[in-house]
Amino acid sequence: xxxxxxxxxxxxxxxxxxxxxxxxxxxxxxxxxxxxxxxxxxxxxxxxxxxxxxxxxxxxxxxxxxxxxxxxxxxxxxxxxxxxxxxxxxxxxxxxxxxxxxxxxxxxxxxxxxxxxxxxxxxxxxxxxxxxxxxxxxxxxxxxxxxxxxxxxxxxxxxxxxxxxxxxxxxxxxxxxxxxxxxxxxxxxxxxxxxxxxxxxxxxxxxxxxxxxxxxxxxxxxxxxxxxxxxxxxxxxxxxxxxxxxxxxxxxxxxxxxxxxxxxxxxxxxxxxxxxxxxxxxxxxxxxxxxxxxxxxxxxxxxxxxxxxxxxxxxxxxxxxxxxxxxxxxxxxx
Amino acid sequence: xxxxxxxxxxxxxxxxxxxxxxxxxxxxxxxxxxxxxxxxxxxxxxxxxxxxxxxxxxxxxxxxxxxxxxxxxxxxxxxxxxxxxxxxxxxxxxxxxxxxxxxxxxxxxxxxxxxxxxxxxxxxxxxxxxxxxxxxxxxxxxxxxxxxxxxxxxxxxxxxxxxxxxxxxxxxxxxxxxxxxxxxxxxxxxxxxxxxxxxxxxxxxxxxxxxxxxxxxxxxxxxxxxxxxxxxxxxxxxxxxxxxxxxxxxxxxxxxxxxxxxxxxxxxxxxxxxxxxxxxxxxxxxxxxxxxxxxxxxx
Numbered sequence: 001x002x003x004x005x006x007x008x009x010x011x012x013x014x015x016x017x018x019x020x021x022x023x024x025x026x027x028x029x030x031x032x033x034x035x036x037x038x039x040x041x042x043x044x045x046x047x048x049x050x051x052x053x054x055x056x057x058x059x060x061x062x063x064x065x066x067x068x069x070x071x072x073x074x075x076x077x078x079x080x081x082x083x084x085x086x087x088x089x090x091x092x093x094x095x096x097x098x099x100x101x102x103x104x105x106x107x108x109x110x111x112x113x114x115x116x117x118x119x120x121x122x123x124x125x126x127x128x129x130x131x132x133x134x135x136x137x138x139x140x141x142x143x144x145x146x147x148x149x150x151x152x153x154x155x156x157x158x159x160x161x162x163x164x165x166x167x168x169x170x171x172x173x174x175x176x177x178x179x180x181x182x183x184x185x186x187x188x189x190x191x192x193x194x195x196x197x198x199x200x201x202x203x204x205x206x207x208x209x210x211x212x213x214x215x216x217x218x219x220x221x222x223x224x225x226x227x228x229x230x231x232x233x234x235x236x237x238x239x240x241x242x243x244x245x246x247x248x249x250x251x252x253x254x255x256x257x258x259x260x261x262x263x264x265x266x267x268x269x270x271x272x273x274x275x276x277x278x279x280x281x282x283x284x285x286x287x288x289x290x291x292x293x294x295x296x297x298x299x300x301x302x303x304x305x306x307x308x309x310x311x312x313x314x315x316x317x318x319x320x321x322x323x324x325x326x327x328x329x330x331x332x333x334x
Numbered sequence: 335x336x337x338x339x340x341x342x343x344x345x346x347x348x349x350x351x352x353x354x355x356x357x358x359x360x361x362x363x364x365x366x367x368x369x370x371x372x373x374x375x376x377x378x379x380x381x382x383x384x385x386x387x388x389x390x391x392x393x394x395x396x397x398x399x400x401x402x403x404x405x406x407x408x409x410x411x412x413x414x415x416x417x418x419x420x421x422x423x424x425x426x427x428x429x430x431x432x433x434x435x436x437x438x439x440x441x442x443x444x445x446x447x448x449x450x451x452x453x454x455x456x457x458x459x460x461x462x463x464x465x466x467x468x469x470x471x472x473x474x475x476x477x478x479x480x481x482x483x484x485x486x487x488x489x490x491x492x493x494x495x496x497x498x499x500x501x502x503x504x505x506x507x508x509x510x511x512x513x514x515x516x517x518x519x520x521x522x523x524x525x526x527x528x529x530x531x532x533x534x535x536x537x538x539x540x541x542x543x544x545x546x547x548x549x550x551x552x553x554x555x556x557x558x559x560x561x562x563x564x565x566x567x568x569x570x571x572x573x574x575x576x577x578x579x580x581x582x583x584x585x586x587x588x589x590x591x592x593x594x595x596x597x598x599x600x601x602x603x604x605x606x607x608x609x610x611x612x613x614x615x616x617x618x619x620x621x622x623x624x625x626x627x628x629x630x631x632x633x
Contacts, residue, residue, distance in 0.1 A: 058458050060457060060458070080363065080460050080462070083458060083459055083460050084360055084362070084459075084460045086458075087458075088454075088455070088458035090451070090454050090455070090458075092451055093450065093451060094450065094451045094452050094454060094455055095450060095452070096446055096447075096450045096452060097450070098383070098384060098387075099383075103382070107369075107373060108455060108459075110365075110366065110369040110373075111366045111369065111370065111455075111456055111459045111461055112360070112366070112459050112460070113359075113360040113361045113362045113363075113365055113366055113459075113460060114356070114358070114360065114361070115358065115359060115361060115365075118356065118358050118359075122356060125353075125354060129353060155455060159356065159360070160355050160356035191352060191353050192353045192355075193353075193355070
């Protein structure tokens, strides 16, 4: 079984038939997966076992069977050492409203073992890095959801961990806040050098942020692969063009021109308002983008949009239930 | 050539230094526990918290100390040979104030972390359940000890200044300190256990007052009934059922205190031993219950 998938692969988390059974439910079912350095997404529907996995990896909840190592440390015997080197941002609210972000993060830094002066310095640094400035001296109770999420992220990073667990960090954020948080998460690895395990029930947003994605469902591993694998196999291009005098129906003209060059094009979501104007085609690589550009230019039309469409979690679940995919998942994880 | 070079010292530059890692010391569990202890102890007097939350603890602290200061002043003025109230009796006399203090500060010590779900942030760090419980218990017990020992200190200093017998005063002061130390542990333990199961602060305050004050009222009433009906022997036994009378029993048996129980029925040595055992069992039991409670809360 090949574990090393590319040069420079550093295993940050490794689980070996990790199971967690509660009296009535099995939260994790013989989960074996290796997670490397970088940003890794952990995707699953609510109740798929994401939070349970994080608790076990933090050494807070014993596994029913199986074993796991975090940063090379055994979760069963070295929980305290693990918790010194990792950060954790919970899914739920965890901030007292009557203290300021600065006071709160300083306190949490000291709880991680940082001496008082270092705790204050690191707090000032990290709050600036997550984008909290003057407001950090005001009580947290008056913050917006986005600001609260930043404070939660700051307390997870204040002690400069090697790895950070982020449980649903985009929950409750509006689209702009979501993008900002995802950008911040990328920076946590690219600029801060901290590996990230981030959970979400939305595959789409993690695909843009993560190098690897692990999909679990019902406590079982469904798929573990790099996001480039996802992209290469599943990229769908959505294009939308303008109409012109020579081509009153630009969309149709482009579709026919592409069909003439052997590219199959479909319409998106028939029946929806405006849906007929968006064409979907499968990108075979760089040349598809060039082809679309040339075709549109030759027709003298304007290209309003050309964007990658990625599959939603539900599609991975339906695709994952085929035997072939199951084998692939086991091959990646096992 | 003669152009003045602008200062190129480090002070004139602004660098965007980006993210800096941390290679300094990580002081681990015992340091985190001590930090949590000092933060909680300061918090019990509203230090490091809003102005509003300083009012009640500081007020109660003043209410505890002022009568002691007045007594000392009176003793000095009248050249009395003894302080009007003994060291061991003072806390019993002021039990309502102490109960109110515990009722107001125990929920703030533990309920906030539970209510705002901050607890998981602690336990995802090196600190463990036992560290958290010990730090919070020790902090509240220390806070109550400061509240109860400060007036004794006022009385002791006053007594020495008015030249009351040094040896005698010192012995009684020491007995008083032992008594309030026990009381602090007992009250803190009971207060924290109740607060830890009532995440809503208001309920916590009411429940602590109910247990500390109402039990004292009920026990005193029963003791009074027992005396009037001639069952004096039952009085110390009944006293085991409320924290205040329990401490009263311990100190009248072993710390040279005169009991405040109705009819002045002092416990026998045997009853005193039982009172000590019950007190210690309650303190240990509170600690055990808190541990169990936080094991469950976990993450």
